[in-house]
Amino acid sequence: MTSTLLSSPVLGRSPSDATVRRTGAAGLAAALGAAAPHWLHRVRYRSAGRWTHLLPAADAAAVLDPSLHADLADAQVWLLSWLPDQGTPLHDHGTSAGAFTVVRGTLTERVVAAGRTGVHESTADLTTGRVRHFGPHYVHTVTNTQSEPAVSVHVYTPGLSWMNTYRIDGAALVRTGTERAGVDW
Ligand SMILES: [Fe+2]
Numbered sequence: 001m002t003s004t005l006l007s008s009p010v011l012g013r014s015p016s017d018a019t020v021r022r023t024g025a026a027g028l029a030a031a032l033g034a035a036a037p038h039w040l041h042r043v044r045y046r047s048a049g050r051w052t053h054l055l056p057a058a059d060a061a062a063v064l065d066p067s068l069h070a071d072l073a074d075a076q077v078w079l080l081s082w083l084p085d086q087g088t089p090l091h092d093h094g095t096s097a098g099a100f101t102v103v104r105g106t107l108t109e110r111v112v113a114a115g116r117t118g119v120h121e122s123t124a125d126l127t128t129g130r131v132r133h134f135g136p137h138y139v140h141t142v143t144n145t146q147s148e149p150a151v152s153v154h155v156y157t158p159g160l161s162w163m164n165t166y167r168i169d170g171a172a173l174v175r176t177g178t179e180r181a182g183v184d185w
Contacts, residue, residue, distance in 0.1 A: 025099035025155040026133035028064070028071050032153045033101030033129065035063040040103070043151050045081050050088075052185070053079040055153075076159030082107060082150040087143025090166040090173075092136075098156040099133035100142075102126045105150030110141045118171035139166060139173060 044051045055077040110123045144150045165177045
């Protein structure tokens with residue numbers, strides 16, 4: 001029997017077709033995590049401060065399926081390593097959305113949101129393979145609370161332009177600083 005669905009010219013479009021489904025930052029982060037054997041050799045560990053590396057788009061494309069290249073055009077990919085006790089301050093990602101995948105070890109994420117009823121927090125341990133995705137204005141810390149080094153890959157759409165840092169003051173989040181691309185990293 002001939003399947004009209006499988007032979008349909010509509011459903012049979014090639015991956016390069018402009019209508020190909022887009023997976024966004026979460027799909028890219030998951031795919032980059034799965035491709036980690038192709039880039040883990042780049043990772044360094046630095047005791048003086050967290051090691052971060054902006055992965056050139058061409059290098060990211062080289063380890064990804066061509067069907068994801070359209071998503072990559074709008075994104076920025078960072079590789080990060082985390083020695084035990086290394087972590088971030090409380091921060092957002094400006095107007096960028098994004099996603100990250102833990103590729104080695106476990107990272108502890110603390111998410112903080114300020115609302116009418118005050119500041120709400122949640123904490124989760126993200127083990128190897130976990131993907132976390134988030135929208136603009138998402139505020140969190142990420143820390144390696146374990147005894148083994150960790151590695152993660154982060155995707156931002158659009159690329160990071162600035163990041164605000166915060167402290168919790170009673171029932172509010174108070175901005176303590178802003179770091180800008182080209183100035184602070
Ligand atoms: Fe972050």
